[in-house]
Amino acid sequence: DLFTAIADMQHMLGSEKDVTSVIDAYIEEEQGRLEQLKRYAEEYVSRNAHADGVGPEFVTNPINAYLLIKRLTSEWRQVEAMMRDNRAEKFIKSITDRRIESKVKFPGEEDLSGAATALLRLQDTYKLDSYDLSNGIILGKKVGHKLTAHDTFEVGRAAYNQKDYYHTLTWMQVALNKLENENPRTIEEEEILEYLAYALYQQGNIRRALAMTKKLAKIAPNHPRAKGNVKWYEDMLEGKEKEGELPPIVNKRIEDDGIVERDAYEALCRGEIPPIDPKEEKKLYCYLKRDRPFLKLAPIKVEILRYEPLVVLFKQIISDYESEMVQELAAPKLKRATVQNAFTGELETASYRISKSAWLKGAEHPVVDRINKRVGDMTNLNQETSEELQVANYGLGGHYDPHFDFARKEEVNAFKKLATGNRIATVLFYMEVPEWGGATVFNQLGTAVFPSKNDALFWYNLYRSGEGDLRTRHAACPVLMGVKWVSNKWIHERGQEFTRPCGLDENMAERFVGDLNPYEYKN
Numbered sequence: 001d002l003f004t005a006i007a008d009m010q011h012m013l014g015s016e017k018d019v020t021s022v023i024d025a026y027i028e029e030e031q032g033r034l035e036q037l038k039r040y041a042e043e044y045v046s047r048n049a050h051a052d053g054v055g056p057e058f059v060t061n062p063i064n065a066y067l068l069i070k071r072l073t074s075e076w077r078q079v080e081a082m083m084r085d086n087r088a089e090k091f092i093k094s095i096t097d098r099r100i101e102s103k104v105k106f107p108g109e110e111d112l113s114g115a116a117t118a119l120l121r122l123q124d125t126y127k128l129d130s131y132d133l134s135n136g137i138i139l140g141k142k143v144g145h146k147l148t149a150h151d152t153f154e155v156g157r158a159a160y161n162q163k164d165y166y167h168t169l170t171w172m173q174v175a176l177n178k179l180e181n182e183n184p185r186t187i188e189e190e191e192i193l194e195y196l197a198y199a200l201y202q203q204g205n206i207r208r209a210l211a212m213t214k215k216l217a218k219i220a221p222n223h224p225r226a227k228g229n230v231k232w233y234e235d236m237l238e239g240k241e242k243e244g245e246l247p248p249i250v251n252k253r254i255e256d257d258g259i260v261e262r263d264a265y266e267a268l269c270r271g272e273i274p275p276i277d278p279k280e281e282k283k284l285y286c287y288l289k290r291d292r293p294f295l296k297l298a299p300i301k302v303e304i305l306r307y308e309p310l311v312v313l314f315k316q317i318i319s320d321y322e323s324e325m326v327q328e329l330a331a332p333k334l335k336r337a338t339v340q341n342a343f344t345g346e347l348e349t350a351s352y353r354i355s356k357s358a359w360l361k362g363a364e365h366p367v368v369d370r371i372n373k374r375v376g377d378m379t380n381l382n383q384e385t386s387e388e389l390q391v392a393n394y395g396l397g398g399h400y401d402p403h404f405d406f407a408r409k410e411e412v413n414a415f416k417k418l419a420t421g422n423r424i425a426t427v428l429f430y431m432e433v434p435e436w437g438g439a440t441v442f443n444q445l446g447t448a449v450f451p452s453k454n455d456a457l458f459w460y461n462l463y464r465s466g467e468g469d470l471r472t473r474h475a476a477c478p479v480l481m482g483v484k485w486v487s488n489k490w491i492h493e494r495g496q497e498f499t500r501p502c503g504l505d506e507n508m509a510e511r512f513v514g515d516l517n518p519y520e521y522k523n
């Protein structure tokens, strides 16, 4: 699939040009053929006019009789052949061949539904209005083309295919509305009405579903299902109130998608951050990290974003060149990101993680090696047991729903092969930042970090006891506009006996990165 990484989608732009040039060539060739046909027709007309002028006498002349017969037999066969000689197959084949040859990936059905689903996700998370969206407007700004009734209908259909009747209803209503002002129409009204009625029924409004279906049966008397559906809805209303005004449309979003903190999460994505206690806020500060020999010469800027658990931002920690190089190295290796099944330990793709990623080894390029070493200077943690650098590019509406980076107790199979223990800490480099959306949010903590280019976010996932810190549950909000590239460095427990010792209180939290003697805050 293409939609799961913007980097892949950008290759697709070229294939649209390909299509245009083939269509142009096809039209040119067809025009030649049609013109020749036109000349034949004109000849027929002029000869016919001549015969008409002569009258019935015309065929008494053997030459004329011969020519007339020839025109209606052998010449007609030629015309017939020419009429059939449509070159479409040849041109379609050339497009297909070219795609195979150039290895340009072409979107498929799953991309279309993925792209439509992305619109729905963005709409929900950022509270975007369907009418605005369908007019190319996002957050009050005109950013794209208007959708036609058919474009809009397809979004609704994608929702329907996922049994998401809330969005089916919303988008079919927009489609119907668009259709009213369309000339020529891009879709038949009856197609929309059928989906609309079913969505109304699913959203608990049988009477409106029935009214809609009756309308459908009226405008399309030969519709294969309309009459049957009218009966179906009528049977359902048997014994129930059928008279009077239709009940109002109540279209409620289905919240049952397994994410309990959905509302708080989405609010954070929109930047609606709960106020911080001013006393806590006062404790936050920036400092220059110089506690490693190398840093004496080149200190690192650290911004403390919050405590307990400690979350910091390393400022301007990589260069533009390094960030570009990492993207370049990763781009050809991008694979759809997977998640670990908590029960089987198997990796699988999931709609709650839409991105593509690649692993880069230090030996692959000096830049990767350099970044790996820098992580040691940034975090003071032993890098021998760290995972390779994971580079990710988010797709259309790309996101990663709330999750933990560490393996929980029940996930017995996670990281087993690595034999380096759990993920003690995470470093997240922001290599390319989106224009809108794509924040990293800690939903339980009420902390949202809007990516800033060349900075890196850092937090400890585990308590000093090795226990997973459930407060670190976090997510990558859907990318609304632009491109988001991140790199992860997951640091493991093994080898950190001296870099992050348990100490006397195993749950004590650091005051700064690499704090060896944390103490409890007493105000």
Ligand SMILES: O=C(O)CCC(=O)C(=O)O
Pocket (backbone or CB within 6 Å): 400, 405, 428, 438, 439, 440, 441, 474, 475, 476, 477, 486, 488
């Ligand atoms: O991209 C982000 O903002 C967060 C990514 C993340 O949490 C992950 O990849 O584990």
Ligand SMILES: [Fe+2]
Pocket (backbone or CB within 6 Å): 403, 404, 405, 474
């Ligand atoms: Fe994560």
